[in-house]
Amino acid sequence: MTSHHPAAVIILAAGQGTRMKSSIPKVLHRIGGRSLLGHAMYAARQASPQHLAVVVRHERERVAAHVAELDQSAIVADQDEVPGTGRACECGLAALPDGLTGTVLVTMGDVPLLAGETLRELTRVHEERGSAVTLLSAVVDDAGSYGRVVRDADGELAEIMEFKDAVRRREAGDPDYSHVVDIREFNAGIYAFDVEVLRRALEQVGQANEQGEKYLTDVIKIAREEGRAVVAHPVTDLMQTEGVNDKVQLAALGKELNRRVVEQHMRDGVIVVDPATTWVDADVSIGQDTVVRPGTQILGATTIGAEATIGPDTTVSDCEIGDGASVVRTQAEHALIGPRATVGPFSYLRPGTVLGEGGKIGGFVETKNADIGPGAKVPHLTYCGDATIGEGANIGAGTIFANYDGVAKHHTTVGRHSFVGSDSVLVAPVEIADGAYVAAGSTIEGRVEPGQIGVARARQRNVDGWVARRRAGTRTAEAAQAAQEASTGDDGGEGIPESANVPDDTTTQES
Numbered sequence: 001m002t003s004h005h006p007a008a009v010i011i012l013a014a015g016q017g018t019r020m021k022s023s024i025p026k027v028l029h030r031i032g033g034r035s036l037l038g039h040a041m042y043a044a045r046q047a048s049p050q051h052l053a054v055v056v057r058h059e060r061e062r063v064a065a066h067v068a069e070l071d072q073s074a075i076v077a078d079q080d081e082v083p084g085t086g087r088a089c090e091c092g093l094a095a096l097p098d099g100l101t102g103t104v105l106v107t108m109g110d111v112p113l114l115a116g117e118t119l120r121e122l123t124r125v126h127e128e129r130g131s132a133v134t135l136l137s138a139v140v141d142d143a144g145s146y147g148r149v150v151r152d153a154d155g156e157l158a159e160i161m162e163f164k165d166a167v168r169r170r171e172a173g174d175p176d177y178s179h180v181v182d183i184r185e186f187n188a189g190i191y192a193f194d195v196e197v198l199r200r201a202l203e204q205v206g207q208a209n210e211q212g213e214k215y216l217t218d219v220i221k222i223a224r225e226e227g228r229a230v231v232a233h234p235v236t237d238l239m240q241t242e243g244v245n246d247k248v249q250l251a252a253l254g255k256e257l258n259r260r261v262v263e264q265h266m267r268d269g270v271i272v273v274d275p276a277t278t279w280v281d282a283d284v285s286i287g288q289d290t291v292v293r294p295g296t297q298i299l300g301a302t303t304i305g306a307e308a309t310i311g312p313d314t315t316v317s318d319c320e321i322g323d324g325a326s327v328v329r330t331q332a333e334h335a336l337i338g339p340r341a342t343v344g345p346f347s348y349l350r351p352g353t354v355l356g357e358g359g360k361i362g363g364f365v366e367t368k369n370a371d372i373g374p375g376a377k378v379p380h381l382t383y384c385g386d387a388t389i390g391e392g393a394n395i396g397a398g399t400i401f402a403n404y405d406g407v408a409k410h411h412t413t414v415g416r417h418s419f420v421g422s423d424s425v426l427v428a429p430v431e432i433a434d435g436a437y438v439a440a441g442s443t444i445e446g447r448v449e450p451g452q453i454g455v456a457r458a459r460q461r462n463v464d465g466w467v468a469r470r471r472a473g474t475r476t477a478e479a480a481q482a483a484q485e486a487s488t489g490d491d492g493g494e495g496i497p498e499s500a501n502v503p504d505d506t507t508t509q510e511s
């Protein structure tokens, strides 16, 4: 089978989109992690055209910048003040190299579900039949304000008549056109053209219609009058031709896109417990037998390995998650979670978090710019920012990496297999060497060398007889007295004990 690659795709995106009621240009609104225009450009690229042009006018600078950001080699074509899809197309052609021959596809920037596969099929059908124009059409109960597909007595495509023009013809009592308003077959606005026919026909198209616009659809009648084959090719998957005009349609198409994306992942071997509450962006990849639990959003350019568990109630965005990892009730962005690592519940991973293989970030832990080594654990109630934590290290409950002095951020290093006792503050910049300890409750400001324990807290002193003197008559005093009587001998003495209270084992919580 020969492959059919169009000479160019022209995406029309110059329209205003006033019904969006938004300060954001319509085609920049997003569903499934891409802008509407991003979806259109993605589909266009899948048809492997030599050139891709996007026609812009409304909010020109923002839309053009977005095009450049998505695709360096896409051509931005400016539409002038002449309105209409025909003029937009003409401006697109003018931005393409001279002397282009073959097929040009025309699509729209606000039709996000159109698949690249459909454009490939359109190109193939068009080129195999040697047509001058092939457009996608569909039959519905009520074609609304779409352009109507007018067929001749033999059922061949004769022309496209815009709804408003069909209404006017009927009101004028034109017998040849009085039925057009009721035609149920509509023009989806997605076309393949022979570029030479298109160029020539557009020169002849005027603006004498209800909207005063230069209609692209007028090309069909002209091409047919020239004796060229024009074809309406039916699409069955209507959602692929749906445009976004307001925020209700934006949500509806976003939901439908998500349904399709999630279904494809399931067909590829992902276990999705509840597709209805699972949101997966279009560019996400997920490995086989990974389980996605309810209430989970997997966003941006996230990649997830095989046999991982994500969710419930988790949002990961632009993350890389390894095989067999578990991420539960977590919010994570721009984080790298190694194979078989565990995260959550109730963890917040901010950009620059790297968790090594088999490592752990546990409940109520927030991390940022933190490189946590393989097998290292930050299990409970910790803020860990601007840190490097070595392999197998353990960070006790409630540890704070104090990285900000009010002016600048500083780095903390905890070495391999080191152990930070609970409720410690590591005041950056500071380094705990490999194989070192920090005593619980310490505020560490200076380096702790290998093999040392750093202790930085007030010594404990016990004051004998305090309860009896200061809380006489309370239940506490009674309990103290009973305990003292029960113990053999009376070793109580007044004063402060001599021994320092450096622990032989730190009171770090084990997980």
Ligand code: UD1
Pocket (backbone or CB within 6 Å): 012, 013, 014, 015, 016, 055, 079, 082, 083, 084, 085, 086, 087, 088, 108, 109, 110, 145, 146, 147, 148, 160, 162, 186, 187, 188, 189, 214, 215, 216, 217, 243
């Ligand atoms: C057009 C078709 C109509 C078809 C419908 C499908 C024409 C004359 N009519 O309707 O038969 O049923 O699409 O949705 O082509 N645009 C420009 N510049 C312009 C005007 C529009 O770039 O001057 C772009 C818009 O941004 C949009 C697309 O063209 O992406 C379609 O414009 P829109 O006004 O929605 O379509 P209609 O002209 O109403």
Ligand code: CA
Pocket (backbone or CB within 6 Å): none
């Ligand atoms: Ca219009």
